[in-house]
Amino acid sequence: MPQPPSYADFLFPGGAAKALVLSMDDGPVQDRRLVGLLGRYGIRGTFHLNSGRLGRPDHIDPEEVASLYAGHEVSTHSVSHPYLDSLSRTEIAAEVGDDRAALSRLLGRDVRGHAYPFGARNATVIGVLRALGIAYGRTADQTRDFRLPADPLAWDPSCHHSAAAGLVEAFFARPDDTLALFFIYGHSWELDAGEPTNSWAYMEDLLRRLGGRDDLWYTTAIEVADYLDAIHAVRPAPTGDGLYNPS
Secondary structure, X not given: OOOOOXXXXXXXXXXXXXXXXXXXXXXXXXXXXXXXXXXXXXXXXXXXXXXXXXXXXXXXXXHHHHHHOOOOEEEEOOOOOOOHHHOOHHHHHHHHHHHHHHHHHHHOOOOOEEEOHHHOOOHHHHHHHHHHOOOEEEOOOOOOOOOOOOOHHHEOOOEEHHHHHHHHHHHHOOOOOOOEEEEEEEOHHXXXXXXXXXXXXXXXXXXXXXXXXXXXXXXXXXXXHHHHHHHHHOOOOOOOOOOOOOO
C-alpha cells in the first residue's frame, strides 16, 4: 500500500515554505486602522467577529463588514462572546451557528472558521463545532513556534501579537524545505495601550518587518485549513513496484 504524503512532501502555494496568518478578534472600531496598515504592507488578516456586538459605539457597524474586510477573512467568534465551555450543546450551537449565519448574510458568502472567546473550549465545544461544519477553531494557547495544527479545531497560534516581534528572526531562519506557519493572534483595541510591545507604532514596525517578502505566503486561517485538507486528501498512485515515490 502506498503511504500517504506528509507535510514534508509539499510547499505552500507559490512555492513558499513559510506562511503568515494574522488573526484578530472582536471587531472593534480599531480594526479600521489596522486594516489600513495591513494594506500598506501587503498582509492579509483573519477577523473574528461577534455579530451581537456589531453596531455598538466601540465596534464596527454591520453595514461596513463586507467593505472593510474585503480581501481578508471574516470568521465567527460567537454572537455574544461567552465562555463556550460553560454552555450546553444547544447554547453552543446557537452562539456559533447564529454568528455564522449573521456574518454570512453580511458578506454574501459562507463563513467557516472560528476563534474561541477567551480561548475557552472543551471536547463538547469542539464536537459541536465539528458537527456544524466549522473548518477550524483557534485557541489562545501560544506554542511559541511555527508548527502546523494536529487538529484544526484545536489550533494553537504561535503567539499573541505582543510577543511576535521576538519570533520574527527565528521564523525567517527556518529552512525552506519544510512548512512553517507564523500564526499571530490578538486584538486591535489592545494597541491603544501605547505600551512598548502593544502600541500602533509597535504593530506597524512588526508589519513592516513581515511584509513585502517573496518567500512568504500572506494568507488567512481558512486558506491554510483548506490547503492542509487538500494535502490530507492526496492519495498517491503506486509506482511500478507498489511503493510511493514522492519525487
